[in-house]
Amino acid sequence: LPRPFDEIPGEWKNGWVNLYRFWREDGFHNIHGLMEKNFQTFGPIYREKIGYYESVNIIQPEDAAAIFKVEGSFPERLTVKPWKAYRDFRNKKYGVLLKSGEDWRFNRLVLNKEVLSLKVIDQFLPLLNEVGEDFVKRIHHQIQRSGRGRWTADLSNELFRFALESVSYVLYGERLGLLQDYIDQEAQRFIDAITKMFQTTSPMLYIPPELLRTINSKIWTAHIEAWDVIFTQADKCIQNIYRDMRLNQKNRKEYSGVLANLLLQDKLHIDDIKASVTELMAGGVDTTSMTLQWTLYELARYPMVQDKLRAEVLTAKAEAQGDMSKVLKGVPLVKAAIKETLRLHPVAVSLQRYIQQDTVIQNYFIPAGTLVQVGLYAMGRDSTVFVKPEKYNPERWLERDASHFRGLGFGFGPRQCLGRRIAEMEMHLFLIHLLENFRIEVKREAEVKTTFDLILVPSKPIHLTVLPL
Ligand code: HEM
Ligand code: 2DC
Numbered sequence: 001l002p003r004p005f006d007e008i009p010g011e012w013k014n015g016w017v018n019l020y021r022f023w024r025e026d027g028f029h030n031i032h033g034l035m036e037k038n039f040q041t042f043g044p045i046y047r048e049k050i051g052y053y054e055s056v057n058i059i060q061p062e063d064a065a066a067i068f069k070v071e072g073s074f075p076e077r078l079t080v081k082p083w084k085a086y087r088d089f090r091n092k093k094y095g096v097l098l099k100s101g102e103d104w105r106f107n108r109l110v111l112n113k114e115v116l117s118l119k120v121i122d123q124f125l126p127l128l129n130e131v132g133e134d135f136v137k138r139i140h141h142q143i144q145r146s147g148r149g150r151w152t153a154d155l156s157n158e159l160f161r162f163a164l165e166s167v168s169y170v171l172y173g174e175r176l177g178l179l180q181d182y183i184d185q186e187a188q189r190f191i192d193a194i195t196k197m198f199q200t201t202s203p204m205l206y207i208p209p210e211l212l213r214t215i216n217s218k219i220w221t222a223h224i225e226a227w228d229v230i231f232t233q234a235d236k237c238i239q240n241i242y243r244d245m246r247l248n249q250k251n252r253k254e255y256s257g258v259l260a261n262l263l264l265q266d267k268l269h270i271d272d273i274k275a276s277v278t279e280l281m282a283g284g285v286d287t288t289s290m291t292l293q294w295t296l297y298e299l300a301r302y303p304m305v306q307d308k309l310r311a312e313v314l315t316a317k318a319e320a321q322g323d324m325s326k327v328l329k330g331v332p333l334v335k336a337a338i339k340e341t342l343r344l345h346p347v348a349v350s351l352q353r354y355i356q357q358d359t360v361i362q363n364y365f366i367p368a369g370t371l372v373q374v375g376l377y378a379m380g381r382d383s384t385v386f387v388k389p390e391k392y393n394p395e396r397w398l399e400r401d402a403s404h405f406r407g408l409g410f411g412f413g414p415r416q417c418l419g420r421r422i423a424e425m426e427m428h429l430f431l432i433h434l435l436e437n438f439r440i441e442v443k444r445e446a447e448v449k450t451t452f453d454l455i456l457v458p459s460k461p462i463h464l465t466v467l468p469l
Helices: 015-024 027-042 061-069 081-089 101-115 118-146 156-172 185-204 209-215 218-247 258-265 270-283 286-301 303-320 324-329 332-344 376-380 394-398 420-437
Strands: 045-050 053-058 151-154 351-354 359-361 364-366 371-374 438-442 450-453 455-458 463-468
Touching: 015 027, 015 045, 027 045, 027 053, 027 185, 027 376, 027 450, 053 061, 061 351, 061 359, 061 371, 081 185, 081 209, 081 218, 101 118, 101 258, 101 270, 118 151, 118 156, 118 324, 118 420, 118 463, 151 156, 156 185, 156 218, 156 258, 156 270, 156 286, 156 420, 185 218, 185 286, 185 450, 209 218, 218 258, 218 270, 258 270, 286 303, 286 332, 286 420, 286 438, 286 455, 286 463, 303 324, 303 332, 303 420, 303 438, 324 420, 332 376, 332 394, 332 420, 420 438
Parallel strands: 053 371
Antiparallel strands: 045 053, 151 463, 351 371, 359 364, 438 463, 450 455
């Protein structure tokens, strides 16, 4: 017989005392660290209450598998309340990210066809490849300009620009021109606003936004301002395409972008399209850029791994004779490197689901309706799940059965990351082009830690050196 829910170990009796402790321990920037510590203290399952948020936390891949079995047909994760509060405040519709129930599913199925399906991602390839090639040109240019045959810099903003250029090209079928020296200041404001939006979300995660709004706190105002910039800029892009489409029917041969296809399909209301396209545009910047930055950092620290990846790329390129789709099929180690980066440096600290049926985990009874969190960051660093977890070793993913409910960086099931295929292809192509052209190095300084800013990011700037081969 399973043991009762109330016997799950953990601190769940007094949510407000826990919230105070959490704040004292700088938990707002260290959720990942505290979760890791909790698993060490309590074992593979613990119950927790912070403020009014109650959850059960798990770390084993088998337990994650059990949770996704009972997620139901309209999977729900922990709602990020400040994001909903903004839309309510400005009278804007929720996109797929924030929708629920039938409304979510209907929108999501239409979007899946245009963003996630195998049919459509082939169309993304030439676009994302072009941006990858332009990034290489830009780096060559920076190296030349430095006059020292190498370029050392914090690549964050370069990568933000690359990521926004990539996702915009796919969404709108047009280039923004962010890989040139002088860029549209509005685009830079958009990039900065996304970072600001994430940073101002995390301190509000455990405080009811209604409360913040009534006291009109600095953080709430800054959050609103950030979203305003994001929505205004996205709206400009969307209006442009909308107008173009009505004025001149573009030649229908070329791929004209996700937005144009959604408009042509006419299955979703224009306000729903706007809401989700804005979310895709905003969701496509910090996620892939930070993952790429961590990847370059790890490849710099593990030059042998970097050499192996480069060898694979050069072979695949030689064999494919210019066919990039073939190249992509010939680089399993490059793909494994992205998985390995997301193991050590996931974007999302956890995956969460409100389970729809009673279930049993680690021999404890868990009732339907419970919020269960899969501790993604903790799992990636747990030595019972991964052999020598501290080592950056992409090859671990090429072993048989290595990935059963272990590679969960994009989530799982029908509610998994909608941008997954764009993100993966964009990152794979980026690495292929970069490795083919440059060597990456990093100063042997203290290890870079992780900070929680709603998404997990490096705790300090990373200075990388790029050298031509
Ligand atoms: C959701 C990770 C890039 C748009 C998610 C989720 C995760 C995630 C973990 C939650 C999934 C779940 O609950 O099962 C990542 C990672 C990325 C990435 C690791 C890159 C390294 C992107 C990109 C876009 C995007 C490039 C847009 C083009 C979204 C959206 C959702 C989502 C719209 C919500 C989907 C829904 O609720 O139906 N992502 N993401 N993400 N992501 Fe991503
Ligand atoms: C943050 O406790 C920590 O992909 C919370 O592209 C639980 C939580 C809920 C939802 C997660 C969020 C965490 C991290 C950021 C995620 C988000 C779902 C989607 C979002 C993972 C783990 C992200 C970054 C999207 C963001 C799109 C947005 C900018 C429009």
